[in-house]
Amino acid sequence: MSIFDYTIASAAKALKAKEISAVELTTAYNKAVAELNPRLNAFITTTPDLALEQAKAADARIADGSATPLTGIPIAMKDLFCTEGVRTTAASKILEPFIPPYESTVSGKLKAAGAVMLGKANLDEFAMGSANITSGYGSVENPWKRQGEVAKLVPGGSSGGSAAAVAARMALAATGTDTGGSIRQPAAFTGLAGIKPTYGRCSRWGVVAFASSLDQPGPMARNVEDNALLLNAMAGFDEKDSTSAERAVPDFTTALNRGVKGLKIGIPAEYRLEGTNPEILALWDKGIEWLKAQGAEIVDISLPHTKYGLPVYYIVAPAEASSNLARYDGVRFGKRVDGEDLIDLYERTRAEGFGAEVKRRIMIGTYVLSHGYYDAYYLKAQKVRNLILKDFTNAFGQVDAILTPTAPSAAFGLDEKMNDPVTMYLNDVFTVPASLAGVPAMSVPAGLSAEGLPLGLQIIGKHFDEETVFAVSAAIESAAGFSALPEVRAK
């Protein structure tokens, strides 16, 4: 067995049993990062020395018995989480020189649990993208290849660096953030499990904001259990985030073995979209059979406003983003490009600091909020968003969880969709509705495409019922028995 074969759960056991030390584990991962990152570009900033230091501290904790299940576990931190003293860029040139003097709540919780940070994972600039090709620090390459091909594929986005790092075994697990699918879609594209928790479950404090009413941190890992272990540490009320839910956090690992017997699983008719890869529809049917076989009751449901999810999302998210990104003005932190006067300074700083996709979204967001268009676009979108929430509320009156595909296709080529923003946006068609409704949703690897690429199924649950999501996800995971690995990986 390779040192890279550990999951979080098995590594924690080995660490506890002193079969391996945190320093050994971290050293191996540091080495993997050094070897593979030049190729995959999964990290924007690597922190091997810090990691080693944290690993030593972890070994001390393991020795004195104060270890948690995450102590000594080397992880990748999406570079959207502000980390004290470690450069945080949000994959934007505008934040290239930014060193936060504070630590985000979620990364702080992981730190406190003893997790080891290997570096800051690449992402789409300000988390705006579905392929990790908008990063100001270069695209991320998916470690997976189509069978017999060498063409570079995208890892999905926006948490593409996190996904590629874990898939290529440059990290044992990673943090992500999900605004419209940014955890789930890259997890599906790289054969990982990843959960977007209920909005309000994990604090957004210290996470560079994209769209405040949608952003939600969450874990990405090799399996469902590791996600539960990570979420246990990441979740929880934070008085510094007014949208954080004041609720107790259950031990999510206890839900893993619940099974699905007697659960009602909804299958929404509207997710059978035209143009969806038939392989994906077939996999979805398989998922239905697996759950049925384990005693779940399958219920046909309707989420009638599904198709409006994307247009709503592409109004609401850019609108919030246009305002959230106004603070990047070259005055207090980050990049500055001098100008003739202050306005000129702003305009040059933002023109050079932001990439094309970010500018596009800021422009759209500014437009839909501008005088005379607010009602037609933004207000209308908010109303339809309410209808989407009502769809879910109605559905959850009948079922305990909903099963859908995660993405309409497998990972695609790095150059395939770059020139057409709207086609790119369609990637999020299955993930966006849960984001708009604020409900938890997880992607689980469930099979391979004919080309040998991983495909994921999505399990959507009720508000704050991540436990059922974990239970159903674990059932899918065990039935699918997904064990394929990408060719490019640390061995």
Added chain:
Amino acid sequence: MAYSLEGRTGAWEVVVGLEVHAQVISESKLFSGASATYGGAPNAHVSFIDAGFPGMLPVINKECVAQAVRTGLGLRAQINLFSRFDRKNYFYADLPQGYQISQFAHPIVGKGNVEIELQDGTIKHIGITRLHLEQDAGKSMHDQHPSKSVIDLNRAGVGLMEIVSEPDIRSPEEAGAYLRKIRQIVRYLGTCDGNMEEGSMRADVNVSVRKPGEEFRTRCEIKNVNSIRFVMHAVEAEALRQIEVWESGGEVVQETRLYDPSKGETRSMRSKEDAHDYRYFPEPDLLPLLLEQSWVDELKAKLPELPDEKRARFCREYGIPFYDAGVLVAEQATADFYETLAKGRDGKLAANWVTGDFFAAMNRTGKNIENPPVTVEALGQLLDLLADKTINGRIAKDVFEEMVETGKMPAAIVEEKGLKQVTDTGAIDAAVAKVLADNADKVAEYKSGKDKLFGFFVGQVMKAMQGKGNPALVNEAVKTQLG
């Protein structure tokens, strides 16, 4: 007489609406735990939230909400149990987030009104449109460096109440009276210190002019005027400018202007030229602000007595004139001073002393009501000495001056200087007899009909008695002896 300005084409009416920005009194800022105290070293009262750092989130200060509700109650206004915050988006050097968190669509306080009193005694009601909570901006300074502006964010994020009036104000005098009234109310409530010099109260002044009976014409907004006097001047200067524009065939353009007190004129504000599209939308980092009626009721029950009520009560309880009561309630501390003094004493006499000799001494000595020239206990004792006829009114004035000078208690001064009033009729009669004897010629004139010499004799007697004679007894004795 209604105020109007005479142009070449006749009389013009001035229409004014005021937006008062009142800094909330609180320990910490509206959305962060940094100090809301005025001043401080540059950027010392600043959290990462106030400076708009990435990932920072606002959390609302409960006391700021309570202060807004108290102020709303003081403005006899509707308290909205549901309100919400919006972002007002614009770029400015001292606006770190690139937006101001404000309340646009759903303010915490709705319609209300205040009473203002004009110099001729007229009472007028000015409508309050709304009050909402918002963040203050930082401070840009343009005169510290030859080519740069520098920014201090200490004020950024301090809670502000924006109190918007209806366009009910029709003259500089009304504008001044309205501002004084708002300042008086917030000071009574302890919700804002009303200090315009330090910028904790500022006004945006909306001015338009029209011919009597017309609909409203285009208005201009004069930003950030920081004294009541300047507001009054700015109203007039801007109105005259607009009249000139209209009368020379031009059109007033809606714009933001600045008042330049040194020149006494307003000018267009370049930096705000393209800031009109604020793209308001609900602040997604905050949830709707929901208040319990019971909490509002609790705040209401604990409100201090407001100036209008206090004034009415002073008239009723102490029998003093409406005007005097107005003077006494202008400041809470003065009202308290007066009331302590008047309790159990002659309220009218107390009012006369406070508004007369006491105010005069305060002005002369440069002291103020918090640090008065004589304590309320001392002044009370003086009034008691008057009431029990230990001293007379004339001596009281001398004793008061002595009190101001030495800080001694009046009884001690009276004792020390032997200023007790003489009520011994024997002594008075003797003094009268001596004065009449010394002025036989005047007595003759008096008897031949020169009645007004009576006062001369009384004065001479008082003088002879070093002012200590009981005035009534002296009068009586003079009358008797003159026959």
Added chain:
Amino acid sequence: MSLDAATVRRIAKLARIRVNEEEVSTLQNELNAILGYVEQLGEVNVEGVEPLSGGAQMALRQREDKLTDGDMAEKILANAPDRIENFFAVPKVVE
């Protein structure tokens, strides 16, 4: 609703992003494609539907009025591209 070049320039100005003429025409096409796509919301009947503005359905939590933050000018200014003593500095602004 279709965006013309002047509107693209106005929006860029509002968003404080400098754009050259070439970018204006690219942006115009891209933005119109996106607006064209979201146009389909027009077919949804939203009569009587309240707008949903936030992700969480709760009332706002209020914090106690306590001094818990600030007094760290050096940290606040540490990332500043330009500063004069403990002030942020920008090119002179004319009001």
